Amino acid sequence: MSELRYPWDKHPTAGTTQEVAPGVRWLTMPMGGSLNHINLYLLEDTNGWWVVDTGLGLPQTETLWREIFASELAGRPVVGVICTHMHPDHIGQALMITDEFRCPLYMTRSEYYQARAFSSMSGSSHSSWLGQAFFQRAGMPADYMEQLALMWSKRASTGMSMPQMPGGFTRLQDNDVLNIGGNEWRIVVGSGHSPEHACLFASSLKILISGDQVLPIITSNVSVHPTEPNANPLKVWLESHDKFNQIPADTLVLPAHNLPFYGVRERLRELISHHEDRMLAIEEHCAQAPAVAKELLPVLFKRELDPRQMMMALGEAIAHLHLLMHRNRIERTLNEDGLYHFRSIDPDLKRRSHPLDHDAPIDGPVLV
Numbered sequence: 001m002s003e004l005r006y007p008w009d010k011h012p013t014a015g016t017t018q019e020v021a022p023g024v025r026w027l028t029m030p031m032g033g034s035l036n037h038i039n040l041y042l043l044e045d046t047n048g049w050w051v052v053d054t055g056l057g058l059p060q061t062e063t064l065w066r067e068i069f070a071s072e073l074a075g076r077p078v079v080g081v082i083c084t085h086m087h088p089d090h091i092g093q094a095l096m097i098t099d100e101f102r103c104p105l106y107m108t109r110s111e112y113y114q115a116r117a118f119s120s121m122s123g124s125s126h127s128s129w130l131g132q133a134f135f136q137r138a139g140m141p142a143d144y145m146e147q148l149a150l151m152w153s154k155r156a157s158t159g160m161s162m163p164q165m166p167g168g169f170t171r172l173q174d175n176d177v178l179n180i181g182g183n184e185w186r187i188v189v190g191s192g193h194s195p196e197h198a199c200l201f202a203s204s205l206k207i208l209i210s211g212d213q214v215l216p217i218i219t220s221n222v223s224v225h226p227t228e229p230n231a232n233p234l235k236v237w238l239e240s241h242d243k244f245n246q247i248p249a250d251t252l253v254l255p256a257h258n259l260p261f262y263g264v265r266e267r268l269r270e271l272i273s274h275h276e277d278r279m280l281a282i283e284e285h286c287a288q289a290p291a292v293a294k295e296l297l298p299v300l301f302k303r304e305l306d307p308r309q310m311m312m313a314l315g316e317a318i319a320h321l322h323l324l325m326h327r328n329r330i331e332r333t334l335n336e337d338g339l340y341h342f343r344s345i346d347p348d349l350k351r352r353s354h355p356l357d358h359d360a361p362i363d364g365p366v367l368v
């Protein structure tokens with residue numbers, strides 16, 4: 001069982017902020033679906049405030065921000081906006097806030113350019129032969145691309161489409177230090193959930209702002225997408241944990257979803273063991289007979305998935321398969337039927353396997 005400790009049992013009311021440490025304030029912005037909200041943070045500097053992540057690009061989010069500007073910043077401006085990564089719930093209001101205060105946007109380079117590329121949606125892999133090949137090889141039905149296209153067309157109203165980005169940025173890199181209000185905030189870059197995800201760690205406060213890299217309850221989506229069909233994101237995600245394991249055990253983690261918590265190392269242990277368990281279950285499945293990626297979804301997820309959840313779930317299944325291929329435990333062949341078949345090849349699997357003793361499949365992939 002999880003040994004995490006949560007110092008607060010509920011989120012601040014929308015439009016208000018709550019101090020979690022001297023000069024560090026917590027606020028939330030609404031999101032649809034089971035996630036319900038995203039956590040954002042304000043850091044107090046000598047001349048104003050830094051904003052860490054910004055919420056979805058919806059009118060109601062902008063309205064709430066304007067309430068916060070008016071009532072929660074003690075009449076002082078925003079002096080910088082930091083986006084941990086390029087997902088729409090993190091960057092949705094970056095343009096509005098940086099325009100309002102004429103302040104810089106801070107992001108890592110991969111995240112900034114990926115956000116800009118996706119917001120133009122030119123050359124989208126999901127609507128081309130690249131997407132077609134990716135999904136067909138995974139065993140998806142021929143009309144799946146049409147289902148996805150319909151889903152994309154409905155997304156704009158939920159704020160989950162990619163917003164327009166500020167025209168320039170200040171680059172963050174791993175180990176950079178931002179001096180904010182007398183505290184040194186070190187950038188710790190993780191990967192796997194997104195390409196170059198920035199977390200912020202202040203040793204003077206023992207606080208880690210973890211974005212979506214480390215979450216206490218849900219597991220961040222770690223997926224292979226048609227844009228880079230041979231990527232190995234689970235490998236780099238697990239490797240990123242080495243860095244976060246060096247953070248002091250009594251650090252307060254401020255995540256982008258769920259509640260702030262203590263217990264970063266316990267959480268990392270849980271996450272690693274969860275993914276190792278999923279990979280072993282996949283190996284056992286692919287030892288009985290070669291399988292296509294789609295057949296592995298019930299091994300990982302228990303509920304019916306809509307087209308978008310299906311895309312995330314498939315991406316996660318393929319991420320697990322690619323790490324297993326890297327470890328020489330699974331072999332992939334492109335058969336005459338045009339499908340990728342995955343087969344377990346590790347002679348040691350019999351000794352390692354315990355098919356009756358796995359974590360139950362989880363409810364569904366989380367769309368963060």
Ligand SMILES: [Zn+2]
Pocket residue numbers: 085087193194212368
């Ligand atoms: Zn994310």
